[in-house]
Amino acid sequence: MTNSTSGVATRELAFDVREVSYRYNQVPALSWLSMHVHRGERVALLGANGSGKSTMLRLLAGLCFPEHGEISFLGESLTEQRLQDEEFFFSFRRRVGLVFQNADVQLFCPSVFDELAFGPLQLRWPAPRIRERVEEVLRAMDIAHLQDRAPHRLSGGEKKRVALASVLVLDPEVLLLDEPSGALDPSSQARIVDFLISCGNGSKTVITSTHDMDTLEDIADRCYVFANGRVVGAGTPLEILHDVELLERAKLIRPHAHVHAHGDGGVQPHPHVHRYEG
Amino acid sequence: MHIPDGYLSPSTCAGLAAAAAPFWYVALKRVKSALHARLIPLISLFAAFSFVIMMFNLPLPGGTTGHAVGMGVAAIVLGPWASILAISIALTIQAVFFGDGGITALGANCFNMAIIGSLVGYATYRLAAWRAGIGSARRVVAAGLAGYTAINVAALCAAIEFGIQPLLFHDASGTPLYAPYPLRIAIPAMMLGHLTLAGLAELVISTGMVAYLQRTDPGLLRLTAPDAPPADEPIRPAGGTIRLPTARKLWLAVAALLILTPLGILAVGSAWGEWSARDFADPRVRREIAAASRNLAPPPAAPRGLERLSSIWTAPLSRYAPSFIRGAGFGYLVSAMVGVGLIIVLALLLNSLLALRPPAVGRPRRKGFVEKTARGLLEATGQALFAEDMAATSGFLQHLDPRVKLIGIGALIAAAVAVHRLWVLAGILALGVVLALVSHIPIRLLTARVWLAVLAFTGIIALPAIFLTPGAAIYRLPLLEWPVTQQGLRTAGFLVLRAETAATLSTLLILSTLWTRLLRALRYFRAPVVLVAILGMTYRYMFLFLATARDMFESRETRMVGVLEPADRRRLAAASAGVLLGKTLQVSGEVHMAMQARGFRGEIRLLDELQMRPHDWLRLAAFVCAATLAVWLGR
Numbered sequence: 001m002t003n004s005t006s007g008v009a010t011r012e013l014a015f016d017v018r019e020v021s022y023r024y025n026q027v028p029a030l031s032w033l034s035m036h037v038h039r040g041e042r043v044a045l046l047g048a049n050g051s052g053k054s055t056m057l058r059l060l061a062g063l064c065f066p067e068h069g070e071i072s073f074l075g076e077s078l079t080e081q082r083l084q085d086e087e088f089f090f091s092f093r094r095r096v097g098l099v100f101q102n103a104d105v106q107l108f109c110p111s112v113f114d115e116l117a118f119g120p121l122q123l124r125w126p127a128p129r130i131r132e133r134v135e136e137v138l139r140a141m142d143i144a145h146l147q148d149r150a151p152h153r154l155s156g157g158e159k160k161r162v163a164l165a166s167v168l169v170l171d172p173e174v175l176l177l178d179e180p181s182g183a184l185d186p187s188s189q190a191r192i193v194d195f196l197i198s199c200g201n202g203s204k205t206v207i208t209s210t211h212d213m214d215t216l217e218d219i220a221d222r223c224y225v226f227a228n229g230r231v232v233g234a235g236t237p238l239e240i241l242h243d244v245e246l247l248e249r250a251k252l253i254r255p256h257a258h259v260h261a262h263g264d265g266g267v268q269p270h271p272h273v274h275r276y277e278g
Numbered sequence: 279m280h281i282p283d284g285y286l287s288p289s290t291c292a293g294l295a296a297a298a299a300p301f302w303y304v305a306l307k308r309v310k311s312a313l314h315a316r317l318i319p320l321i322s323l324f325a326a327f328s329f330v331i332m333m334f335n336l337p338l339p340g341g342t343t344g345h346a347v348g349m350g351v352a353a354i355v356l357g358p359w360a361s362i363l364a365i366s367i368a369l370t371i372q373a374v375f376f377g378d379g380g381i382t383a384l385g386a387n388c389f390n391m392a393i394i395g396s397l398v399g400y401a402t403y404r405l406a407a408w409r410a411g412i413g414s415a416r417r418v419v420a421a422g423l424a425g426y427t428a429i430n431v432a433a434l435c436a437a438i439e440f441g442i443q444p445l446l447f448h449d450a451s452g453t454p455l456y457a458p459y460p461l462r463i464a465i466p467a468m469m470l471g472h473l474t475l476a477g478l479a480e481l482v483i484s485t486g487m488v489a490y491l492q493r494t495d496p497g498l499l500r501l502t503a504p505d506a507p508p509a510d511e512p513i514r515p516a517g518g519t520i521r522l523p524t525a526r527k528l529w530l531a532v533a534a535l536l537i538l539t540p541l542g543i544l545a546v547g548s549a550w551g552e553w554s555a556r557d558f559a560d561p562r563v564r565r566e567i568a569a570a571s572r573n574l575a576p577p578p579a580a581p582r583g584l585e586r587l588s589s590i591w592t593a594p595l596s597r598y599a600p601s602f603i604r605g606a607g608f609g610y611l612v613s614a615m616v617g618v619g620l621i622i623v624l625a626l627l628l629n630s631l632l633a634l635r636p637p638a639v640g641r642p643r644r645k646g647f648v649e650k651t652a653r654g655l656l657e658a659t660g661q662a663l664f665a666e667d668m669a670a671t672s673g674f675l676q677h678l679d680p681r682v683k684l685i686g687i688g689a690l691i692a693a694a695v696a697v698h699r700l701w702v703l704a705g706i707l708a709l710g711v712v713l714a715l716v717s718h719i720p721i722r723l724l725t726a727r728v729w730l731a732v733l734a735f736t737g738i739i740a741l742p743a744i745f746l747t748p749g750a751a752i753y754r755l756p757l758l759e760w761p762v763t764q765q766g767l768r769t770a771g772f773l774v775l776r777a778e779t780a781a782t783l784s785t786l787l788i789l790s791t792l793w794t795r796l797l798r799a800l801r802y803f804r805a806p807v808v809l810v811a812i813l814g815m816t817y818r819y820m821f822l823f824l825a826t827a828r829d830m831f832e833s834r835e836t837r838m839v840g841v842l843e844p845a846d847r848r849r850l851a852a853a854s855a856g857v858l859l860g861k862t863l864q865v866s867g868e869v870h871m872a873m874q875a876r877g878f879r880g881e882i883r884l885l886d887e888l889q890m891r892p893h894d895w896l897r898l899a900a901f902v903c904a905a906t907l908a909v910w911l912g913r
Contacts, residue, residue, distance in 0.1 A: 063871045086879070093877040100875075104822055105868040108319070110814040111794035117885050122877030127885060150794055152821035153666070166876070 020069035047226030097167035157188030283380030284776025295385025322815035350425025399428030425484030486852025673717035686901025697912025
């Protein structure tokens, strides 16, 4: 571990995951997985599709519970029984927000305004405060003009922004993001990345699952590499990006052949792997 | 089977809505309990699924197509109570957002299809499947039987509701004010279509779905199979085709079911007091008819058309047939069935004529049902999007508070259904046209989408009433000598004008209302929060599933070479429905998580809408006054 983590090592742990296993429809999704996230840290979970990133985020959000092992949030064990307690449930939901990979799943209300109001309503905020806060977030996320729109009238990028806004409206201290920039056009992608960069001042704990290596350095202080439901590597973005073997093993890059065109019109087949030079 | 406005009297509608109320109450109570928190997204998504399934064109033997309601599947997966809610919501969305099925008749439609359909479907499935294993073939057969029985019992209920209208509701001259056909015609007419086409469609969907779930997610069948052996299901390899009954087996099944049902139809007899040709000769019956017609003496002999009709069938049989078949009652029944069959053929012909379009350039081959279904799905989405665009423009109705509009137009539709005078009915229709003009809703659109469409459907249904309604003959058709009765003309006029007026008004409501606002405003009426939430979620996911289904059919269309065999087409339709069901269940599970992640614990909370302003109340009062005036003038 290098400098960037030594600074936060003294900080409190937001999440501590110890030897967690989880099966989904009898198929193992996570096996004996351990990881930890400090408060105010930005952590990226890297991995190919089906490596267990999304499952991990759902466990961290208290939506599923491990078969073995333990997850604690700010020192308190996160179990199904614990979440039955209304007071803990509401304080946990208020502090931890999850943005789903599929925005269609996240946007279940008839209009954008209702979508943003859903969280605060369930947490029993008073109505005037909800209206005020929803309008504030609508403006901040630059989606005020969409407030009466139905989800089926939004573009992919707009949907993602509304999904993010619907979580940010509660101002959670921990943000869990499942592939926030997947399948977005460059401009929508840049907006999300800008937002994640803005979280870099330690004000929020952000855990992002991604397989996008280009923006890794901007959005994370530290990474975990997932493969087949296990952590196969951890480190700063630079360390990870230089570990070609690790990335290959995690199926995040593959040796490939491509063709260079030369000035004389000839072409030359050229097998190689890309290296990331910081 | 979606009963439009104007076919049932207001008291019938109110009675059926009242009969449905306790079922809804119990269903809501059950869903509200925190234990069933997962059911809220599941019901919403199932309702959206059922809505989309109703748009699938299922190829049936004989080159025809049919639509399923999906109540068999809903009852099997969700259990009877949640199924009642899911189908009711789907029907509400069809009536209120798409104008399919009447707004005043919503209670009746929910009673028949959602409540009776779900309960009968569930009971049949439980009885037929008994304790068979989750993966057994018996469950598939039971599912088919459940779907088939459910839709037919629902259709029988609708037929009885139609059939009692002329008996109970007529004016001083004996003119039936609502559906003009007595039970003896209404029952065979409804059952003919449902015992064959619609029943088959439901059967195909139900068997296909259960077979699909057995392979992919057998756990979902556990809810309604508590007695099934708990043995671990062997996980079968995914893929492969779903086995569906062949056309021959389907026909055999229908034949067997058909044999069982005419007995029921025959048993109904003339106990309800409709008039067969024979009854006209019986003095006692004549007195009854006279009393029912408020002392207007019935013609001394049966209208000759009626007599002629009833002899069409008995004549060739008379010598060899057993006596009950030679009876005029049976003859009348069978002739009515033949007549209705002809009407259906006519309607289908007219439909295909209206649907004729120039073939797309470069794609001369007819792709049949895949293309037709894809187009239907696209049209439904387009129609909804068009309505949303229209509602966003400026105009009188568009500017009204959605609550005012819902109650106001609802009151006018109720008035149109309640009045007993044709000119008052015409007046309400004229008011509708004025409202359309001040709201900048093009009359051309209303003509094409409402007036002609309703005329084609209700007009054809009303046509035979001109000849079949007993009363004073004012004209005889040359050659056939069928009498056109004054009462017949008036009853046909009532039926068509009522249906036109109600459809016009509900189209105005659809085209001028932003549903996102209305759904929020519904809370103001103290509508149960769960219901409002489910309704909103259904409306939202309906679009997602419409798009998913369309993508499925379109991608299939681009890969299709040659024409599919009917059995393949059925398999394809059932498989598509299966994929959609899989998607429904997956999205439902994830939506539940997304709700939980934002603080949902089973008890849903919604924002209350702002108060109504004084001028909103004023406009509401104007609507209600107009409706009351119409009812008073037309009483």
